[in-house]
Amino acid sequence: MSKYDIIVLGSGPGGYVTAIRASQLGFKTAVIEKESLGGVCLNWGCIPTKALLKSAEVFNYLKHAEDYGLTVKEADKDFDAVVNRSRGVAEGMSKGVQFLMKKNKIDVIKGFGKLKSGKKVEVKDKDGKTKEYQADHIIVATGARSRELPSLPQDGEKVIGYREAMSLKKQPKKMIVVGSGAIGVEFAHFYNAMGTEVTIVEYLPNLVPLEDVDVSKEFQKSFKKAGIKVMTNASVESVDTSGKTVKAKVKTKKGEETIEADVVLSAVGIKTNIENIGLEDLGIKTEKDKITVNEWYQTNVPGYYAIGDVTPGAALAHVASAEGILCVEKIKGMKVEALDYGNIPGCTYASPEIASVGMTEKEAKEAGYELKIGKFPFSASGKASASGQKEGFIKVIYDAKYGEWLGCHMIGAGVTDMIAEAVLGRKLETTGHEVLKAVHPHPTMSEAVMEATAAAYDEVIHL
Structure with a gap:
């Protein structure tokens, strides 16, 4: 042995x-x-x-x-x-x-x-x-x-998981994506960009529901603008795969409706x-x-x-x-x-990208903190304008009393490569004042972290 x-x-x-x-x-x-x-x-x-x-x-x-x-x-x-x-x-x-x-x-x-x-x-x-x-x-x-839901058994052909979604032999004309976590929205974005008609079904009130609500709302607006049909507060009750297509019975607050597609992607967790x-x-x-x-x-x-x-x-x-x-x-x-x-970054690689670390605004308020919150939209960023990628913003959350960096939430182009600044800053117990006074290079997308911090401390220049 x-x-x-x-x-x-x-x-x-x-x-x-x-x-x-x-x-x-x-x-x-x-x-x-x-x-x-x-x-x-x-x-x-x-x-x-x-x-x-x-x-x-x-x-x-x-x-x-x-x-x-x-x-x-x-x-x-x-x-x-x-x-x-x-x-x-x-x-x-x-x-x-x-x-x-x-x-x-x-x-x-x-x-x-x-x-x-x-x-x-x-x-x-x-x-x-x-x-x-x-x-x-x-x-x-x-x-x-x-993970498979009883109402959504995967057959690997008409009802699939992420593995099959990555290697389909033929691009579907219509796709239903069930679940709007990172896996669901990344595939929804990919197939929509390739020309597939995509409907995304989410049980909770917002897409990417674990994110700060401001990020979720901005992301949902972007998805709708891209032509993706968004159904929140909705659930797939059953699927009929007996015909050439798959028919999904979707329950919403308004009642039930049947949606037809070539493929249903189940992205409801692991x-x-x-x-x-x-x-x-x-x-x-x-x-x-x-x-x-x-x-x-x-x-x-x-x-x-x-x-x-x-x-x-x-x-x-x-x-x-x-x-x-x-x-x-x-x-x-x-x-x-x-x-x-509490200092683990999360990243979603759809378009726009999402990156976050620490507490959301709601969590910080529930924890009893008095807050300083700043947001800086990429529409006010010179680099974003030059790049043609003005969607999104950076949101920073600080404890008003001690300046502790409680949370950072980003949505926009390339933000998954920018969140590490917040992770390292929080690890080193930096304060909002230190972030504000750390000179950031211009023009960059990342200087929006400093600008958002300036907004939190009523010192913002470019808004």
């Missing part, structure tokens, strides 16, 4: 990063993966979706070339080529992870892993053969998949991959579809750990990576600081 210091079950952005950090710290490490290195994120999630969205962005530029004084004749898209480019990007990234595994001398064990007592993992390969491996520490990083991996046999505690862990990702059974989507933290790639690094550094005995889940 092969013996390791650390075995990681799953090779997504939580698993492979954990394994690399473990190897860097001198642990003999192995990763068990049943499919492709890089997991959902690299192969069917974060990376290939961004490739699709980039194609949509370029196509939009071509369609609006006249706005920039340019002439482009007969701009069109090749849907197959767009999808193939996305798959090629994903394959390249997965090969990159293979390289990192070799570079860091990490053993990659192919197959489905199941936890066993005595700090062992049984791995069944594609031929059904099993082999056991042992380690001092076993870390579960098996991630999650598209389901953790914790079935059949041996948790029950070992007595590892779970609650609400998540593995119960402490601040260092230890389960209730010594020697077994869990990170990423299978644990209660936010189901984001960068969270999984951070958790895995902390987990193995703690195992090593290093002095580490527990992750601050």
Whole structure:
């Protein structure tokens, strides 16, 4: 039986990063993966979706070339080529992870892993053969998949999840997207940009409902302007897939209506991959579809750990990576600081982009803070005007008493690359006054952070 210091079950952005950090710290490490290195994120999630969205962005530029004084004749898209480019990007990234595994001398064990007592993992390969491996520490990083609703069973053809949405053989003429979290709105934007007639159905009152309400309203206005039909306070009660098309019965406050489409994309959240991996046999505690862990990702059974989507933290790639690094550094005995889940940035890569960190205005008020709030619209930004991307704004929320940066909410072009300023500032406990007096470069989109802060402190110049 092969013996390791650390075995990681799953090779997504939580698993492979954990394994690399473990190897860097001198642990003999192995990763068990049943499919492709890089997991959902690299192969069917974060990376290939961004490739699709980039194609949509370029196509939009071509369609609006006249706005920039340019002439482009007969701009069109090749849907197959767009999808193939996305798959090629994903394959390249997965090969990159293979390289990192070799570079860091990490053993990659192919197959489905199941936890066993005595700090062992049984791995069944594609031929059904099993082999056991042992380690001092076993870390579960098996991630999650598209969640299915009873009223919306996925058949992979007419009712699909994100995985099928990424590799459709034929572009649908009409699509219904159920759910308006990041996955739902990103695909809604992509297919709409490609020319598909898109309807988005959201159960809650606003699109992207976890965002600050000002951002949600601006985003919804933008989607409607782009030609996407938006149905909020609505739910899909049932689907009929018996005909050539799919008919969805949608319940709204006004009653029920039937919408017809070629495809329904279910984007109503995720389901953790914790079935059949041996948790029950070992007595590892779970609650609400998540593995119960402490601040260092230890389960209730010594020697077994869990990170990423299978644990209660936010189901984001960068969270999984951070958790895995902390987990193995703690195992090593290093002095580490527990992750601050209140300072995790969230990003949505539709158009316009959304990025946020910290409290929304509503949350800050409910927490009892007296607030200083500033907003700066990109319509007043020189760089945004020059770029032809004046949609959106930056909103900052500060504690009036001490100047603590409570929250930052951005909507507009490129904001997912700008939110890190707020994350770092909050980590370093910076104040609104310090942000205001930190000279930002001009002309840039990012100077809007300073301008919004100036607005909060009644010192704004450009409004």
